[in-house]
Amino acid sequence: MSNQLSELLELAIPLPLTASFRQQANSYAAQFFTANTRHRMYFNSLAVLVADVYLRLLGFETDLTKPERWNAVHRLWSEGNEIELLGLGNLECCLISLEQQSVVLPVEIESDRPLIGYLFVEIDRSEKVATLMGFLPTIHPESVDSEMQITTLKSMDDLIDYLTEQETSILNRTDEIRDLNFEFSEGITINYLKNWLNNIYEMGWQPAKRNLTNVTAKKELQLGGQTFELELVISQRNQELLFVEVIIRCQNAYLPIGMQVSVPDESDIYTQTVEFQADLISIPLEFRSGEEFWIELRLNQSAIREYFIA
């Protein structure tokens, strides 16, 4: 056994699988149509449930109790075996066996939340014990859809460090949002969406479409040597509420993998990352009249922000 693997095993933790977990996994798997999928979903769900226990034991907040999480129709039978860590993103649970030399990272994930890592779980034949073996962070977008040697997995200690660091950086980013008012008062350029409704466009914004209910405006932005098109579709629901759909496209056919688009989301920041080939990102938002917000495009080390008042 290699050194890396024995180090991994030294920190791996075996946890009990209760009868209620087996029952819940069974109920969820039974909603799938084919025997193979049912079998896979049963074991995947056991992994998800036991990983959830572990994360909660260490004081992380998760959200597996939402009933829709266990409703296959609601999820349109997506096979994402994710745990949402509140405020941090999703941790994808993957089954593993010790005989395996390598792991293939799943590509079947469909979620609105950012994927922050993969957790590898081994389920004992008895189905009464599951061992959390190690993890991989999603810092390299190119690693998606690729095969990794089992010896490259990080230990459970590394997982604790990684998630705790993520928590701290989220707290710092929340402070950034608190500074938003400050930023708005520092003489930055602000786009007033109400002007667009009155046909006034400034600062590089161009009207694109207009009908009885919507106004669409576009602007070209340069970032990391590429040209992006930021499009906002605005519709006024009533005097108080404005619905804004943010759409980002690239002049090349596809958005670059790893590119991020962020918007403030109440007391947090919502970020969507391009994880696979896609030709656009679309984020629906709702604002009260007069509310301040921004849209940030980030590619590698460069970022660009546009500021708005609804």
Place this chain on the structure above:
Amino acid sequence: MDELELNRQLQLLIQEACSSGDNAQRRKAMHNLLRLLLTQGILQRTSQGAYAEFHEEALSKIMFKLSNTLCDKYDLNRASPLSWIKTCYRNQLKDEIRAANRQRKKLSLINIENHPELHPVQSDITITDETLELRQWIIKDPDGVLSNCCIRDNPKANCHLLARLHIVQQREWREIAEEIGVSSNTLRSHWSRKCKFLIQNWFREDNDLLGKN
């Protein structure tokens, strides 16, 4: 590892889990403490008989009790960590057994045969009517909503075929991509942005129409 050494290690870990100012250190101490309990045979299944089935449930609950109350409730001057944890586990196991007996008694008063819903092990949730309705709609696509929505210049890669392969036959994207001859990323992107929306829309409208929402 002998009992003396186990107690020494547990004491160190409790101290670290309860007093470290660093979140990651505290969590690592809790991880090591739980790992020690679970790998050193401290909280083993006490019997092979009818009560053995409660072991995992008791173990799971005791871990949460430890993680939530260890720093407030444990007093080193009153008991060694090992005997305190073992007592907690035994008590939890007794609670589990009592609760199960109460449930059995309650059920034996009613004829379970006539009330399957009262059986402690729920029957599996199987495929529901609404699931079948949705599946039928996908298979038939009566208005052509799904088949009309395809990847640019590739009518074969349409939502109808994707939904049949992905939802009804539950094939993996890799396989579907090979069959259609489009990259799996492009397929999933089209699926997430267009097809899912169409299906969810129909499902919502259908539920609204039937007053299910």
